[in-house]
Amino acid sequence: MQATELKMQFEEQNLVAVILSYADSNHYLAGGVDTQGNYYLLEDRKGGTETFNSMREAEVTLAELGAESAIFEMETAYDEMIGNAKSERCKMMVHLTH
Secondary structure (H helix, E strand, O other): OOOOHHHHHHHHOOOOEEEOOOOOOEEEEEEEEEOOOOOOEEEOOOOOOOEEOHHHHHHHHHOOOOOOOEEEEOOOOHHHHHHOOOOOEEEEEEEEEO
């Protein structure tokens, strides 16, 4: 999802901001999630998923789009190994500032 559309979705409260982290990856993903758990990640100009080098970089970008808080969700290889359901993964709400 392009930044302008994501900003509009935040303003209309259709999506909640989200930052995703994967333990085996060296980047973060950011975007929004709807009430059904569908993710809408930020896209770059070429339509590919935008990646962020730090959590702080993702936070600032979401704050600039109008989000005041975001769900931080972390997935590790252990979640898959022990069979954690998506709802059992590490999640927390973070306050966004920039």
